[in-house]
Amino acid sequence: MTTRDATTDDTTLPSGDAPDTTEATPPSSAYGLGRRLRIMGAVLAGGLAVVLALLLWLGVLVPAKQEAAGYSAADSAYAAVAIEHNAQAVQLAALAPGRSTDDDVLALAVEVGETSANRVGALAAWLEEREIAVPAAGREALALAADGLDTELPDNGSGPRAGAGAHSHEGGNHGMLTDEQVDAIAALDGSEFDIALLSALVEHHYGGLQPADEEITEGKDADAKALAQAEVDAIRVEVVEVRAVLAAIGGPGSNDGSGS
Missing domain, CATH: 1.20.1260.10 (Ferritin, core subunit, four-helix bundle)
Structure with missing residues (x-):
């Protein structure tokens, strides 16, 4: 047996033993849903940050500005x-x-x-x-x-x-x-x-x-x-x-x- 033949025999699996990678790759629909959920989460987080910033401005910064200005x-x-x-x-x-x-x-x-x-x-x-x-x-x-x-x-x-x-x-x-x-x-x-x-x-x-x-x-x-x-x-x-x-x-x- 030649070196090429030995290498081929060692690395080539029998056809019945080929690995099944189907479960490792999520369906495209599941990937799209996850992506949309992440985007929605980012949008909600951004909106909450805006609301909190507005409340801070109205409740703290505006009165503080008034106080400083007398x-x-x-x-x-x-x-x-x-x-x-x-x-x-x-x-x-x-x-x-x-x-x-x-x-x-x-x-x-x-x-x-x-x-x-x-x-x-x-x-x-x-x-x-x-x-x-x-x-x-x-x-x-x-x-x-x-x-x-x-x-x-x-x-x-x-x-x-x-x-x-x-x-x-x-x-x-x-x-x-x-x-x-x-x-x-x-x-x-x-x-x-x-x-x-x-x-x-x-x-x-x-x-x-x-x-x-x-x-x-x-x-x-x-x-x-x-x-x-x-x-x-x-x-x-x-x-x-x-x-x-x-x-x-x-x-x-x-x-x-x-x-x-």
Whole structure:
């Protein structure tokens, strides 16, 4: 026997003794299922990590950032609410030109609108200094005031509004009017408009006292508390002025027998 023959005989198994490798290779379907399960597990783990990171950010990092900056959630919430409140006062004041013919009403509307716009600007600056987003209503109110509150601005009959949805509120909260209530005032003119506008401003201004008072007692940031105190002081003065003009034109509180 040659060396080649011996090697062949030693390494070649009988045909009946060939190893069966079928069980060592998993079916393709089982492999695909396992792969999908591993992918799903990775996706779920990634999603859980995102959720945990968000909870950490909301529960730890945000309060820590506020603490380091010297303000609280109550301070930032007040600034946002007060901006929306003053923004609506600007919107109401902008209705007067073109609807009122009373010089006192027109002058008062400009005063209220400009004062409210100034408060929006101060509150927006407070938020921006702390890298907090300014409500859209505030930016739009400032744009409305910049166009001039002493001249009639073009509108579609419901008032010169800076943008649709500028006030996404339901009304009845802190004296805020609903869009439907603003529309009803905008549909009037002459003395009916004057009385409706000034009556709405009285209720609206009084409503702004509550969030400001809460900030004064519960706020942390000294600047925010000072803005709230300035708001309270200004509201009390403005309400007296509005009620005086309202009474003079025969609205509620007048002494000529035409008001209630």
